[in-house]
Amino acid sequence: MLKPSILLILLLLFCSELITAQVKISSWNLQNFGKTKSESEINYVADVLNEFDVVALQEIVAGFGGTQAVAKLADALNRKGAKWDYAVSDPTESTPYATERYAFLWKTAKVKREGRAWLDRNYVAEIDREPYMMDFNFKGQSFTLVSFHAIPKKKQPETEIKYFKFLPGKYPDKNLVFLGDFNIPQSHTVFNPLKKAGYLSVLVDQKTTMKMECVGEECLASEYDNIFYNSGKLKSLNFGVKLIYKSFPNMKAVRRISDHIPVWAEFEFSSEEGQCQ
Template sequence: MTIRHLLLLIIIFLSLPLTTNAQETSLVSWNIRDFGKTKSAEEIENIAEILRDYDIIAIQEVVAGYGGSQAVARLADELNRKGSKWDYSISYATKSPKYKTEKYAFLWKTSKVKVIEKGALITELETCVYREPYRMRFEANGNFYTILNYHSRKYSEHPEIEVNCINDYIISHQDENIILAGDFNLAIDHPVFNTIKEYNFEACLNGNKTTLKQSCNDHSYLNHAIDNIIYDALKNELIDCGTIDFVQECEQLEAMRMLSDHLPVYMKFH
């Protein structure tokens, strides 16, 4: 084989597409406020348009009573109209104090994601958290992920108590590739997160504000940095991460708050 032929083979090899293991997977986490029967068809369509390009969707604050599960089904139906086939899973209502009960939901593209383990609330955390996380195991691009979908108690109710218990749960399940996604009602620099950081977990966002103010102040409508995705940096390579700002300008704030008072957080990884 001549050097010229060898160089040609190298060029052809380098031009081949990456293997499926190197293909990215995308996850988006969103606290959609009061996600239930009050969401209009137009709002559901707008939510679907925001989420359509991701592979796995984790939703918090699905209404536990009538209309919550139906809203998830309506969203899945709308996503199915946008070019990809979607499936979904809805949790049972959390065992929470009065007026704090909610459901969670996962939605995923069936062409890219397979379910390895059905979704279930983590019952062993019932006594420690107001809303026990919803866990589900997926396979995407040959990799396995256990995603915990979580909505903490309010900041004034000391969510660090809950996060500390979830830390212990994650550490005791290190054989799994756990990704923790949701609304923590805490900034990622709170000391309670130091524990899992010592186990090579990293936060997708670092100080990015994710909640919406009720009105614009000095052309700013973003408030607290409390939504995030936390992942094992030894088991996942982060490609991209950020928030999806569906507001864009102050004039749209009032209308966009009808969708939610939180921005979605996304992560692309393999």
């Protein structure tokens, strides 16, 4: 018969497993995905993304080729040992030159979708490419990804991002995770309202766009892509970027994949209900 102390240790270990969940999320601007990517390039993208549980993609072309490319990417991921599902947005309500789609992909054994994804229309008149949102559930813990591709830096993306401070109030019951290509660094003051509300960026002083050519060992240009999470609801366990240019002979070759590198973060979701009390 087990001693009470051993039973307590086993119970604590079991409860810890029940009330803690970890999910690995990635975001990647794939630069005209659906227009310029060959089968071998799509397979490379699948190799890069296969380690994650859920992925947010930006800059999917608005035409049929964008949706078709995401379907091919999901098929390539499905051939790597895990079952993936995906969702592609309608074209954004943008000026013709800027309209595009977003996409989410996820491992169905790890993450469950909750309802349909949607393009947020709260500030569709103020934001050129309105964010794409989707509710997910990971081992009983719900979270909502808010994927976004801001207007270029020269067009002042802060004029769009300033509306993000209102979204937690628009969705008070959702655990929002903002991610994507913001075209400005996390240090910009436009993010201060989110930070004051408890949102943190996983990356700080990390460049995520690639130069046309490396200058010595420096191949990255700007700090644009990031993931912002509610530190009151999530704990960042690990994070980073994928230095994809190291897999190619030169910058011209890697920029056929994208001019951005993927960013990622692993989060812990802790239950507030105390399932093992």
